[in-house]
Amino acid sequence: HEIIGKVVRLGPGVDKFSLGQRVGIGVQRSNCGGCDCCGAKIEQLCSKITKTYAGPGKDKGGFSRYIRYTAHWTFAVPEGIPSEQAAPLLCAGITTFSPLKRHCRPGMTVGIIGIGGLGHLAIQYARAMGCTVAAISTSDSKRTEAAEFGASVYIVSSDASQMAAAKGTLDVILNTASSTGVAGMDEYFALLKPRGVTACVSLPEKDE
Template structure:
C-alpha cells in the first residue's frame, strides 16, 4: 500500500515529497489516517545525521494523531473512525522484565522506534509520521479523548508531554512538593503545565528575563533567572525535584545545590556534548541524586493523555504545512518557536 510522505534522501538534502510503502494491516494491526504530526528536535537530529545511525530514506515524526481507517481481525480495543495517537514506540520484545512492567521504553532487547529502527517492512527500517497513513500494532496505539478542535495541539503530547509527565509522576510531583523546570521550550513548557496541574509548587528556571511573563502564563508560580548567581543562591536546599529539559551542555552543580536532602535532579534533555562532571560533595552531603528519564511506557502514556484531556492541557503550537519543514528546522535551531511545530498532514495532498 503506497502513501505520500515527506522525508530526506541524505543528510545534506532538503526534505521532499516521496511515496512510501505501508504494510496491509495484519491480525493485530491498526491502520491510521494521520491528521497531524508534531515536530520534535529528535527529527532534526536524525534527518541531518547529527546522531549516528540515520537510515535513508528518512521519514521522521513520532508525535502522531489521526483516525482509525482499518483494523486487523483480532483487534478488539479500537474501531474504525476512532481518534488515536502513536508516540515514539511501535514495538518492543514484550517478554523482558521492563516490558512485563509496562516500561517498554526500557526494553532490554531494544524497542522499535516509530522511525529509523530496523523492521521487516520496506525499506527495512521504520518510517514515521510525516506521512498520510501508518500501520501500527494495536499494543502501541493510544486513545485520544481531547475534542477534535484540539487535535493539532495534542500531537506533541506524544513525545514532549510524556517525556515530562513520566518523571513528574515517578518522583511524585504534587501538593506539598516544590518542583523546578529548567528551560522554557518544547519540553519545558509542557513540564510547567503538567507540574502545575499535578498540584506542585512549580518554579521555572530561565536564562532570560524576557521569558518570565510567558512562564507565569504557562502556570509557573515563580520564575528564577538562572544566570544570576545571587538569585540562585537564595533557593538552596529548597527543591524536591528539578526537571532539566535543556538540550545543551551546562553546569549541573548550579541545580544540585538547590535540592533538598533526598532531592533529585532529573535530566531529560540530551546535550550535544557531555555535561561538565558534577561536583560530588552536594550529592554526598545531601543524599541528593542526579537521574535521567526516557519518554514513558504505553500504559503511562495513555494515563498522561487521559490526565491532559481531563485538565484541558495541550501544547502551545504553530501549525505548518509539510512544505515548510526545512524552514521550521532552521527556526528550531534558533529556538524561534513557541513552543512546538505541528505539521498539518492534509498539506501532503498538494
C-alpha cells in the same frame, strides 16, 4: 513520531478502536512482552523496542500517508483536544510526564530548567500534579509565559543572587535544557533539598 490520524483498518481481535476514530502514535511501536521491564509494566525501557521511524524497514513515521501500527502502542485521542495540540504530547509530552510522574508528589516544589518545547509542558504537568512549580531560565524573557503555564516561582539562572536565594528549595528538578553554559550542574544541584532528585531529559555537550 508525533502522529495523529484516523483508524482506517483494524487487525483481527482489535476491539479497543473503531473505524474512523482519531488516534495518536508516538515513538514506540512495540515491546517484546517477555523481559523484566515488560513484566514490570515499564515497557518503554524494554531493550527490544521497535520505533515509528529510523528502523530497518520502510518506516517514514508521520510523513507517510498510512501507517500500520500495533494497537497496544496506539492511543485514543479525547475529543476535546485539537490534533495539533495532541500531537506534541506523544513525544515532548511523554518525555516530561514520565519523570514527573515518577518523582513528583502533591505539595512538592519542582524546578523546571528550560522553558521551551519540553519545559512548557513540564510546568503544566507538575502544576496539575499538585506541585509548586519553579521555572528556571537563563534570562527574564520567559517569565510571563511560565506564569501563564502555572509556574509561581521564576529563577533566572544567570543571576547569582537569585540562584543563591533559591538554594535548597526544590524537591525535584527536571532538566530540559541542553546547555550548562550559564549555570553548571553544581549550581543546579545546590537548588535541591537534601535527598532531592534531578532528572535529566537533556544533556549538555561533552565539552561543557
